[in-house]
Amino acid sequence: MAGADGRGPGRDERSGRGRRPARRLGGRVRAAGPDRPGTRTVPEPAGTTRGRLRRLNLVMFLPLLTVVGLLLVAMDARTWWQALVLGLGVAAALVFFVRWAARDTSRVAIPCLAVTAAVWALGALVMGTGTAFYGILIVGSLAVPRLPRHRGLAVIGLVFYVAAVGAARLLVTREDVPGVLIAYVILPAGVTAVVIGLMFPNQRFYGLVAELEEAREREAELAVVRERMRFASDLHDIQGHTLHVVKLKIALARKLVHSDAERVEQELREVHALVGDTIARTKELAYAQRRLNLSAELENAKNLFEAAGIRVRVDREAEVDPHVGELLGQVLRETTTNILRHAQAGQVRITLTGTGITIVNDGAREAPPPELRGLATLGERVAGNGGELTVEQKDGRFLTAAAFPHGRSGAAL
Incomplete structure (x- = not known):
């Protein structure tokens, strides 16, 4: 699945950082990364690339998964209760897919996995349908790549469970062994392993998108920092020179205060005018009026x-x-x-x-x-x-x- 406005420098932003989608530094909210048990991942804002990609997945694949699931139920269910059981597995798979697209699977992962696993066991051992693994295929392939650790063991365990349940079919039926192995073991386990394998590059793709977005956010922050540095440079140009000149003139006035009162008065008038002009220019700078x-x-x-x-x-x-x-x-x-x-x-x-x-x-x-x-x-x-x-x-x-x-x-x- 494939993977404003303007404010003057240093005035309208209370924080030194630019506001970013959901992934921020310093131990705060992170929108990227796998779901972890007991935590809730914050969905990406609508404007981010990852958010758009996940919405695209939802729009493109949810109808397809729904149609395939309904067709399998219609073809394999022979009674109303079989249709109910198979439909429950499809529903659990669709629920998990929707939460996966929203990046909030932590609360539904275990229930959906348990339901789809039970549907596969009932389908293989009681109902005699080899397509009942559809639900656990969807849930497992989406959940395993997002585990924070032990993903390899999880893949082996999931594929082993699918194969073991299918092999257990031999204990409850007298059908030919090769046919059971193909329909209930080789095909379900093989498809599950292949789909999960394909989902790992998909997960890595989202990781690369996250890294690119973070790099872009940092570039934007650096651009704002450069703008602030330019503002600080302008402020220094206005006030630094003035304060230096004022310091020299006051020092000169102190030397002449007892010997040349007229010169002292002239220096003080110049200091007064210089300070007034600096105040006006600083005000213009602060309100972007230069x-x-x-x-x-x-x-x-x-x-x-x-x-x-x-x-x-x-x-x-x-x-x-x-x-x-x-x-x-x-x-x-x-x-x-x-x-x-x-x-x-x-x-x-x-x-x-x-x-x-x-x-x-x-x-x-x-x-x-x-x-x-x-x-x-x-x-x-x-x-x-x-x-x-x-x-x-x-x-x-x-x-x-x-x-x-x-x-x-x-x-x-």
């Missing part, structure tokens, strides 16, 4: 997405009005950071027009979006400059769009 180059932000966003394994498509329908380019760049930066932190995006499409920008990603979660304070602040600024900011989540997609119908952005400049 002048941004839209082309540079577009290239930076493209590099960040590609580093996180997200496909990017950029459509430039027209040259952007320079009067609105700065605010559009801020919207792009906010949205880029948030997609990396919170979305499960596989593709992002950025569309630029003369007076607007639209960013759409396909990683929107089923739940309502979190509070978007970064975009809310930008929305107020965009509205104050004659524009409109649209944030919309629909059909698994998250859209952020800013438009300035009249192409002006006075307050932003």
